[in-house]
Amino acid sequence: MNNFQFQNPVKILFGEGKIAEIAHEIAAGSKVMMTYGGGSIKRNGIYDQVIAALSQCQVIEFGGIEANPDYDTLMRAISLGKSEEIDFILAVGGGSIIDGTKFIAAGINYDGDPWDFITGKAKVPTALPFGVVLTLPATGSEMNNGAVISRRATKEKYPFHNDNGFPTFSVLDPTAVYSLPHRQVANGLIDTFIHTTEQYLTTAGSPKVMDRFAEGVLRTLIEIAPRLTAEGDRKYADCADFMMAATMGLNGFLAMGVDEDWATHMIGHELTALHGLDHGVTLAIVWEGTMHIMRREKEAKLLQYAKEVWGITEGSADEIIDKAIDSTEHFFQSLGVKTRLSDYGIGEDTIATIRSRFEMRKWNLGEHGIVTPDKVEAILRCRL
Amino acid sequence: MNNFQFQNPVKILFGEGKIAEIAHEIAAGSKVMMTYGGGSIKRNGIYDQVIAALSQCQVIEFGGIEANPDYDTLMRAISLGKSEEIDFILAVGGGSIIDGTKFIAAGINYDGDPWDFITGKAKVPTALPFGVVLTLPATGSEMNNGAVISRRATKEKYPFHNDNGFPTFSVLDPTAVYSLPHRQVANGLIDTFIHTTEQYLTTAGSPKVMDRFAEGVLRTLIEIAPRLTAEGDRKYADCADFMMAATMGLNGFLAMGVDEDWATHMIGHELTALHGLDHGVTLAIVWEGTMHIMRREKEAKLLQYAKEVWGITEGSADEIIDKAIDSTEHFFQSLGVKTRLSDYGIGEDTIATIRSRFEMRKWNLGEHGIVTPDKVEAILRCRL
Numbered sequence: 001m002n003n004f005q006f007q008n009p010v011k012i013l014f015g016e017g018k019i020a021e022i023a024h025e026i027a028a029g030s031k032v033m034m035t036y037g038g039g040s041i042k043r044n045g046i047y048d049q050v051i052a053a054l055s056q057c058q059v060i061e062f063g064g065i066e067a068n069p070d071y072d073t074l075m076r077a078i079s080l081g082k083s084e085e086i087d088f089i090l091a092v093g094g095g096s097i098i099d100g101t102k103f104i105a106a107g108i109n110y111d112g113d114p115w116d117f118i119t120g121k122a123k124v125p126t127a128l129p130f131g132v133v134l135t136l137p138a139t140g141s142e143m144n145n146g147a148v149i150s151r152r153a154t155k156e157k158y159p160f161h162n163d164n165g166f167p168t169f170s171v172l173d174p175t176a177v178y179s180l181p182h183r184q185v186a187n188g189l190i191d192t193f194i195h196t197t198e199q200y201l202t203t204a205g206s207p208k209v210m211d212r213f214a215e216g217v218l219r220t221l222i223e224i225a226p227r228l229t230a231e232g233d234r235k236y237a238d239c240a241d242f243m244m245a246a247t248m249g250l251n252g253f254l255a256m257g258v259d260e261d262w263a264t265h266m267i268g269h270e271l272t273a274l275h276g277l278d279h280g281v282t283l284a285i286v287w288e289g290t291m292h293i294m295r296r297e298k299e300a301k302l303l304q305y306a307k308e309v310w311g312i313t314e315g316s317a318d319e320i321i322d323k324a325i326d327s328t329e330h331f332f333q334s335l336g337v338k339t340r341l342s343d344y345g346i347g348e349d350t351i352a353t354i355r356s357r358f359e360m361r362k363w364n365l366g367e368h369g370i371v372t373p374d375k376v377e378a379i380l381r382c383r384l
Numbered sequence: 385m386n387n388f389q390f391q392n393p394v395k396i397l398f399g400e401g402k403i404a405e406i407a408h409e410i411a412a413g414s415k416v417m418m419t420y421g422g423g424s425i426k427r428n429g430i431y432d433q434v435i436a437a438l439s440q441c442q443v444i445e446f447g448g449i450e451a452n453p454d455y456d457t458l459m460r461a462i463s464l465g466k467s468e469e470i471d472f473i474l475a476v477g478g479g480s481i482i483d484g485t486k487f488i489a490a491g492i493n494y495d496g497d498p499w500d501f502i503t504g505k506a507k508v509p510t511a512l513p514f515g516v517v518l519t520l521p522a523t524g525s526e527m528n529n530g531a532v533i534s535r536r537a538t539k540e541k542y543p544f545h546n547d548n549g550f551p552t553f554s555v556l557d558p559t560a561v562y563s564l565p566h567r568q569v570a571n572g573l574i575d576t577f578i579h580t581t582e583q584y585l586t587t588a589g590s591p592k593v594m595d596r597f598a599e600g601v602l603r604t605l606i607e608i609a610p611r612l613t614a615e616g617d618r619k620y621a622d623c624a625d626f627m628m629a630a631t632m633g634l635n636g637f638l639a640m641g642v643d644e645d646w647a648t649h650m651i652g653h654e655l656t657a658l659h660g661l662d663h664g665v666t667l668a669i670v671w672e673g674t675m676h677i678m679r680r681e682k683e684a685k686l687l688q689y690a691k692e693v694w695g696i697t698e699g700s701a702d703e704i705i706d707k708a709i710d711s712t713e714h715f716f717q718s719l720g721v722k723t724r725l726s727d728y729g730i731g732e733d734t735i736a737t738i739r740s741r742f743e744m745r746k747w748n749l750g751e752h753g754i755v756t757p758d759k760v761e762a763i764l765r766c767r768l
Contacts, residue, residue, distance in 0.1 A: 004398050
């Protein structure tokens with residue numbers, strides 16, 4: 001078990017009707033920039049609830065933030081926020097809106113180019129306070145201090161973290177899940193699943209409580225996924241379990257004292273940056289490769305995963321691991337996601353590009369840097 | 385699933401050697417009151433580590449806080465803290481020291497009688513900031529805003545909570561467990577176990593992630609308890625798992641959206657107040673009674689508990705529940721704790737006293753107030 005530090009100050013307001021409570025969380029008279037995406041919140045009623053809750057504030061809207069929020073879009077929001085001298089930002093959306101808002105909140109208080117935060121040239125000195133109304137369970141960004149920002153002009157996508165990156169509050173109203181398209185639910189389930197395995201399928205010797213928590217999130221996802229992706233109305237309890245799982249999956253609760261991986265995510269980011277694939281889809285493609293290629297290093301945890309999550313105990317170690325990997329891939333496919341590079345017309349060229357990018361950046365990924373560029377190539381090659 | 389609000393600002397510093405880091409958490413030059421108990425910290429080296437870490441501060445010591453911290457003792461600490469005009473309190477100990485420190489921190493800033501906080505006559509307006517060095521995993525007080533205070537003069541023991549009751553930081557160094565007496569380890573394991581069941585063995589329909597988290601804490605305790613209570617040196621990993629389980633068991637992580645019980649605790653508090661029994665012992669006595677008498681109301685969760693925690697699935701519902709209750713009681717007994725009132729010379733008189741106290745206070749306990757004074761009497765009667 002590793003030594004660790006943990007602190008998470010985010011206030012969670014969970015449940016149907018909780019959007020109204022943001023009136024108590026933002027000072028009356030504040031000038032609030034409301035950030036959102038393509039406008040689905042105007043169709044499902046969330047926009048109206050938020051506007052009603054902000055009746056004591058002045059609201060400046062910035063809509064149109066895209067999936068995988070783009071540097072150029074966010075720079076326009078920063079410019080607007082500076083000229084309007086806003087006091088607070090309210091992100092209404094999923095992970096892309098929240099991540100973009102973290103970049104905006106940091107950039108508004110910064111005179112230089114906030115891309116410096118992404119490349120590590122500068123640390124975020126201060127950030128504007130911001131809150132969240134979550135509409136899509138997936139990234140956990142509503143309760144952590146991380147974000148992932150894309151730059152389409154250079155086909156790049158990078159994570160960044162900062163001490164000022166925690167929302168002051170996040171509203172989690174499960175009814176937002178009722179109207180989500182199948183594709184977004186599938187992506188959110190996969191994203192949550194793989195956030196959890198990135199913190200779990202690493203080395204033996206993690207705190208036992210963390211192992212059980214991680215297995216609990218994974219088992220929950222496997223249980224609720226068929227109902228959430230079936231035809232017909234979704235039930236409140238399933239939507240609530242989904243939202244809980246997504247938030248708990250990446251708020252630091254599972255990371256205490258454990259080794260973390262994140263190779264699947266970092267490789268997946270490249271597939272999005274180069275080909276525009278949905279984040280969840282990239283994870284479903286890459287995960288099996290990471291587990292297959294790194295199976296010796298991860299053997300103890302893969303066997304534990306097979307037993308505790310899938311109930312697989314029969315056979316040799318390799319047979320058990322194969323069955324667990326297959327069960328997982330079938331789970332992703334059962335959500336309607338294709339899990340091969342060739343399904344998306346991606347081939348050798350892209351593998352070579354990703355390998356050379358990681359070599360250039362001198363990135364060794366995974367727990368203890370065990371996923372070298374050689375391994376990355378092998379991981380992607382077995383996903384052709 | 386219930387609506388809920390969650391926020392926990394405590395910074396956790398976990399691992400061997402972390403005591404030295406409190407030097408970064410308390411401003412140099414501060415006047416710090418260090419609270420502790422009977423002096424075990426002087427024998428196991430923790431006192432010396434804390435003093436070394438506080439080399440840039442002025443330290444005022446207040447030792448001698450007893451188990452089940454007493455109002456009179458704590459009032460002396462408040463008096464000392466006021467006259468010395470201290471800036472910060474550092475609790476070095478287990479739940480009793482931390483709980484007592486929460487009362488001191490609230491009382492120092494209050495002109496009236498701080499017993500008003502306990503009876504609900506007054507709310508805590510402000511409190512002095514305080515930190516924790518945990519020496520005994522059990523109560524979870526190191527990461528929550530609750531405390532339990534005793535008043536020996538009137539044989540009373542009550543919990544209180546307040547918004548200013550969170551430590552600013554807590555150091556969790558598992559090596560503190562190495563030298564703990566068997567009795568304290570047994571009590572801490574039982575206390576953590578029953579904190580968890582108070583938040584788990586209630587009604588069906590809790591968030592699935594919460595159910596899995598709770599079962600994970602319980603399974604961890606059952607797994608590590610035999611090693612922690614055996615003869616011979618304790619291993620770091622077991623001590624760390626114990627400390628993690630105790631803190632996660634009562635820091636709000638398991639309580640999100642769930643119905644909570646706490647009848648076993650409230651009845652147990654009376655046994656301590658009237659007879660001086662260890663808190664953990666009172667829980668081990670009362671728990672079986674609560675589960676036996678409330679088995680119909682708790683049936684769905686007791687069956688789930690039997691299956692997920694003990695692997696019991698054969699038999700009728702009542703047979704399964706009986707086996708799960710028996711397994712739990714055997715677990716407590718395996719730690720060397722006797723679980724009958726008669727083992728401690730306690731009989732009908734005490735049951736009558738507790739019943740009449742609860743009637744006078746108009747207390748209906750348990751989830752949704754289902755544990756009436758009638759039920760309390762029945763619970764205790766089957767523990768004679």
